Amino acid sequence: MRTLTISTLVMGTVSVVLQPQQTCTQKLMKTMVGNMVIPPVPMIPSNIPTGCSDFEVLIARGGGEPDGSNNGKFGMYFGDSLMANITAMISGARGYPVQFPASTEFDKDGVIGRDDIINSIRKQSAACPNQKYALAGISNDAIVIHIAAAAMPAELAPKVLAIVQYGNPAMACPEDFGKIPDLLMARWQENCSKGDNTCDKTRNCHDRHMDYMKPLWMERGAKFIVEAFEGTPMGAEFGKALLLEPPEIAIQNCGTGHGMGMDM
Ligand SMILES: *[C@@H]1O[C@H](CO)[C@@H](O)[C@H](O)[C@H]1NC(C)=O
Numbered sequence: 001m002r003t004l005t006i007s008t009l010v011m012g013t014v015s016v017v018l019q020p021q022q023t024c025t026q027k028l029m030k031t032m033v034g035n036m037v038i039p040p041v042p043m044i045p046s047n048i049p050t051g052c053s054d055f056e057v058l059i060a061r062g063g064g065e066p067d068g069s070n071n072g073k074f075g076m077y078f079g080d081s082l083m084a085n086i087t088a089m090i091s092g093a094r095g096y097p098v099q100f101p102a103s104t105e106f107d108k109d110g111v112i113g114r115d116d117i118i119n120s121i122r123k124q125s126a127a128c129p130n131q132k133y134a135l136a137g138i139s140n141d142a143i144v145i146h147i148a149a150a151a152m153p154a155e156l157a158p159k160v161l162a163i164v165q166y167g168n169p170a171m172a173c174p175e176d177f178g179k180i181p182d183l184l185m186a187r188w189q190e191n192c193s194k195g196d197n198t199c200d201k202t203r204n205c206h207d208r209h210m211d212y213m214k215p216l217w218m219e220r221g222a223k224f225i226v227e228a229f230e231g232t233p234m235g236a237e238f239g240k241a242l243l244l245e246p247p248e249i250a251i252q253n254c255g256t257g258h259g260m261g262m263d264m
């Protein structure tokens with residue numbers, strides 16, 4: 001009886017304390033995944049590239065996104081295709097799978113991923129002074145890239161030539177995130193399919209979140225990264241991405257399901 005009273009009290013306290021502190025992103029994530037628990041994706045240390053390369057794309061996989069069957073290392077829906085599109089256009093580029101759990105614990109995962117990105121670029125920079133980098137994030141784990149860019153040490157930022165984001169919750173909840181250094185903001189591309197509620201807060205059309213796997217979006221991001229690596233960077237792209245609404249992904253086709261198991 002005594003225990004019961006205490007636990008009720010504790011629960012009461014927790015709900016009073018936690019509710020008002022929910023961030024915009026936490027509320028958004030709740031809408032996206034509900035009560036579903038995404039377990040951590042196992043990281044495979046042998047997928048970490050060794051030695052030097054001219055260019056490296058650090059990819060933060062989407063929540064719960066496993067590696068593709070065809071020797072994939074970066075996420076079967078998104079990262080593997082993005083990397084394949086990049087290497088088809090430029091030689092000397094390789095990918096780095098950001099080492100973080102990609103689970104539903106996105107707050108904790110974000111910090112783990114952010115630190116992994118910065119530590120990895122720092123270490124790689126010391127060993128391979130000429131290596132250049134790009135960052136790419138998808139869905140809730142675009143947050144990993146976002147906060148890594150916000151925390152990028154000034155001596156490393158110039159080596160990050162391009163940042164490409166897809167379905168980034170930081171667009172819907174900018175108040176939760178730190179300022180991106182101007183240098184990196186000028187090298188930034190946001191991809192938000194009109195209606196995708198992870199990034200476009202004017203709509204509620206979660207199926208649009210699956211658009212990024214389509215060639216239109218994938219090639220857009222890959223090209224942005226490749227041009228930057230080749231020394232002919234395109235201008236930063238923000239609002240334009242949000243307006244992109246080609247006929248084949250017309251908003252009327254909006255569904256309510258989460259689609260393809262990539263619930264993020
Ligand atoms: C580029 O990405 C698309 C998916 O959007 C994929 O179908 C295509 O195979 C990729 N291209 C290459 C060269 O891998």
Ligand SMILES: CC(=O)N[C@H]1CO[C@H](CO)[C@@H](O)[C@@H]1O
Binds near residue numbers: 174180190238
């Ligand atoms: C980093 C970032 O969030 N950049 C932009 C994303 O897109 C919106 C609108 O399209 C811009 O207002 C942000 O500056």
